[in-house]
Amino acid sequence: GAGVSQTPSNKVTEKGKYVELRCDPISGHTALYWYRQSLGQGPEFLIYFQGTGAADDSGLPNDRFFAVRPEGSVSTLKIQRTERGDSAVYLCASSPRLGGANVLTFGAGSRLTVL
């Protein structure tokens, strides 16, 4: 697509529920990143993929968080047993390849609210 698409734009859920957040990157971009942005903070790294494999998942806060990218395109961030502290905007970004020089193209984010 023309840009990075994230769905849903907003998600409200109850504590303990399971949620999935979807990211559709720019066509042809092999690198995909997930960030979490809490209110008033800068984005914090969660995980990034090169193709289908997670190249670095060291930012995932605990084992309730998991992300997949089975065909090297669309990615899904999965959160089990949600907690109120998980409330944040989850940003997805893609780039043509890995590398510190690359400019990331971001989506508009998915705002998750856990009641």
Add this chain to the structure above:
Amino acid sequence: AQTVTQSQPEMSVQEAETVTLSCTYDTSESNYYLFWYKQPPSRQMILVIRQEAYKQQNATENRFSVNFQKAAKSFSLKISDSQLGDTAMYFCAFPRWDTDKLIFGTGTRLQVFP
């Protein structure tokens, strides 16, 4: 550890005036890139400008320019002729060279007044 610090939580400027946003960072790397991203209320982060650390010349993109001081590890953003559309959060960021993680500062909220 690599860190990014933005010491100005909020800034305001009148339309057509010039404003400078500060950023300092800490790294042991000798070669790296630095970025400024803009996040308007729509939430979508947009690249404003990029600087290569091994280049002494400061990057410029239209009304946006940087003052890069490598020895001082300072990377400030200057916005000239400010426009109402410049109202947004601005984040300084740089990637870890070995892992491709982009590290962001806490941001500066810029308000442009008519």
